[in-house]
Structures are given as structure tokens and as C-alpha cells.
Amino acid sequence: MSDASPGASLLTDELRGWIGREASYEAPEELGRAAIRYYALALSDDNPLYRDDSHARSTRFGGVIAPPTLVVETNQYADLPLRPEDGYNGHVWEGLPLPVPCTLVRGGNEYELLRPVRPGDRLLVRWRIEEISERRGRAGPLLVLVARAEYRNQHGELLATNLDTTIFLPDGGGGS
Amino acid sequence: MRFDEVKPGQELPELRVALTHELLAAYAGATWDFHRYHYDADFAREVAGAPDAFVDGQMLGALLARQLMAWSAPEGWVRRLALRYRSMSFPGETLVFSGSVRATRVEGASGLTELDLTVTALDGRDVAVPASATVELPATVQ
Numbered sequence: 218m219s220d221a222s223p224g225a226s227l228l229t230d231e232l233r234g235w236i237g238r239e240a241s242y243e244a245p246e247e248l249g250r251a252a253i254r255y256y257a258l259a260l261s262d263d264n265p266l267y268r269d270d271s272h273a274r275s276t277r278f279g280g281v282i283a284p285p286t287l288v289v290e291t292n293q294y295a296d297l298p299l300r301p302e303d304g305y306n307g308h309v310w311e312g313l314p315l316p317v318p319c320t321l322v323r324g325g326n327e328y329e330l331l332r333p334v335r336p337g338d339r340l341l342v343r344w345r346i347e348e349i350s351e352r353r354g355r356a357g358p359l360l361v362l363v364a365r366a367e368y369r370n371q372h373g374e375l376l377a378t379n380l381d382t383t384i385f386l387p388d389g390g391g392g393s
Numbered sequence: 394m395r396f397d398e399v400k401p402g403q404e405l406p407e408l409r410v411a412l413t414h415e416l417l418a419a420y421a422g423a424t425w426d427f428h429r430y431h432y433d434a435d436f437a438r439e440v441a442g443a444p445d446a447f448v449d450g451q452m453l454g455a456l457l458a459r460q461l462m463a464w465s466a467p468e469g470w471v472r473r474l475a476l477r478y479r480s481m482s483f484p485g486e487t488l489v490f491s492g493s494v495r496a497t498r499v500e501g502a503s504g505l506t507e508l509d510l511t512v513t514a515l516d517g518r519d520v521a522v523p524a525s526a527t528v529e530l531p532a533t534v535q
Contacts, residue, residue, distance in 0.1 A: 252423075259423035260452075261416075262459045264466065276467045277531060285458040285471040290424040290451060303440070304427040320441075323450040327475040 228351040244294030282333035324382030338370040360385040396504030396530040405492035445483040476524035504532040
């Protein structure tokens with residue numbers, strides 16, 4: 218049972234029970250070269266590996282590849298509808314039983330980019346909650362959620378992993 | 394860059410990126426991220442108490458990857474990238490991406506370079522610190 222009375226632990230048994238939860242998303246089609254070029258353009262990245270196939274074939278990559286971090290941006294294949302209140306259309310742990318209202322802040326990411334993503338890859342991601350812990354921030358207790366994502370293509374090849382840390386700051390007197 | 398040219402202590406060419414609303418909108422679009430935080434200044438002020446629309450943290454990693462791939466071109470690959478987010482950043486600011494080689498090692502046919510990285514604002518504020526990466530190059534020249 219959750220207990221939101223002042224001084225109580227933020228890390229309730231109910232919340233702890235979410236450790237191990239999973240969520241999966243699968244792109245409906247292959248990534249394609251246009252999506253790769255669009256991502257590179259948005260970063261003002263003129264590296265020819267991402268757009269010039271004859272250049273890319275002269276390297277060990279053997280053809281056009283996606284910039285390293287494209288694969289960890291999962292909205293493009295989670296294919297979720299836009300949330301009316303703020304336009305958000307990415308993955309959320311829907312129903313996560315936070316004992317008090319919180320503001321969500323990104324803590325960090327650690328990406329292992331095991332092999333380049335190619336235009337013919339159809340991307341799949343599987344998220345899992347690895348850890349939920351309570352820590353003391355500068356202005357009081359806060360919650361830290363660590364989730365791990367595995368990204369694969371349609372052949373089951375592991376492309377990348379992402380250890381994603383999210384911080385939940387209790388509204389009106391949380392951490393930093 | 395060839396692996397035998399990489400030496401501990403070597404500095405990465407600094408990358409400076411002037412943040413604009415166009416850049417934030419372009420990255421949001423390219424990543425199918427339609428959250429109003431990234432383009433709607435009024436919404437960011439009212440809901441997040443931020444002074445303006447703000448950068449998606451993962452864009453900082455994407456820009457570090459751009460810098461590392463340019464440095465190690467054409468055969469380099471960013472095998473690992475880790476970053477901790479310290480503060481939000483906004484249009485009108487300039488971000489500074491810096492780094493240096495901590496160590497190198499050979500694993501089979503791969504030459505691996507470990508780099509320590511930072512993303513700071515021009516006013517000296519930490520934006521993503523610490524950050525680090527592993528860049529892979531062929532260990533031997535073919």
C-alpha cells in the first residue's frame with residue numbers, strides 16, 4: 218500500500234513492485250535513408266557516411282549508416298499518438314504509482330552502440346525497469362528510476378542498449 | 394583519423410553550437426518528438442517554469458556523437474557514450490563540446506579510445522558533465 222504522509226518513504230512496496238516491468242515497441246516499416254538524412258540534417262551533420270552511399274561503400278561500413286544515436290530516439294518507431302495536453306508521443310510507464318505528484322527530470326544516459334543501424338533495419342525496442350531507488354537530493358528525498366532498453370532489428374541482431382536514468386522530484390519541495 | 398595517430402592527452406577539436414528555436418524544432422521533428430517543451434516558449438514557462446523552450450537532453454549526446462564521428466572519420470564508430478545531465482539549455486545560448494583522450498587499448502581487430510567529455514554553456518555552466526565515450530577504429534591499417 219502506498220503511504221504519502223509527510224516523512225514516509227517515497228519508495229513504496231507498490232512502486233517497488235514495478236521493478237522488472239517491460240514495454241516493447243516495434244517499427245511498422247524499415248528505417249529508410251530519408252529518415253537517416255533528416256536526422257543528420259537536424260544536427261547540421263554533413264558527414265557523408267549518412268548520405269553518400271559510394272563514399273560509405275569505400276569505408277569499412279560498406280554502405281550508408283545512421284548516425285550513432287539515432288537508434289535511441291524511439292518515438293520514431295514507438296508509433297504512439299500525440300498526448301493532447303503537451304504533444305508528447307513517446308514511451309511512458311503508464312500508471313507508475315508515484316506516492317506524491319512529481320516533476321520528471323532526465324538524469325543521464327549510457328548508450329552501448331554495438332553495430333551501426335542501416336536503412337534496411339526495422340527497429341524494435343524493449344524497455345525494462347531495472348531499479349527504482351530513493352535518494353536524498355539537495356532539497357529533500359527524490360526517486361531515481363533506471364530503465365534499460367535493448368534495440369534490435371528484424372533479424373534479432375542486438376544493435377544498441379541504453380541505460381536511462383529518470384529523476385522524479387516531488388512537487389513543492391523535492392531535490393535540486 | 395587512424396588508431397596509431399591517437400595518443401592519451403590529445404584534445405578533441407572543440408565544437409560550439411549556437412542554440413536556436415530552429416535547431417530545437419528540427420531535432421524534435423527528426424526524432425518524432427512533438428512535446429511542446431521543445432518549441433513552445435509560453436508552455437515551457439507556464440508548465441516547467443523554464444525561461445524558454447528547452448533542449449532535449451538526448452540532443453546533447455547526438456551532438457557529441459557528431460563531434461566524435463567527425464574526429465575519427467571515416468572509419469571511426471562511437472561504441473559507447475555516457476552522459477549526466479546537469480542543467481537545461483535554451484535558444485540564444487552557445488554550447489561548448491570538449492574532450493580529451495584518456496586511454497587507448499587494442500581488443501582483437503579493434504583499436505579502442507576512451508575519451509572524457511564535457512558539455513558546458515558559454516557562461517561556464519555545466520550542461521552535461523561528466524560525459525565519456527569509447528571510439529572504435531580498426532587496430533591495424535589495411
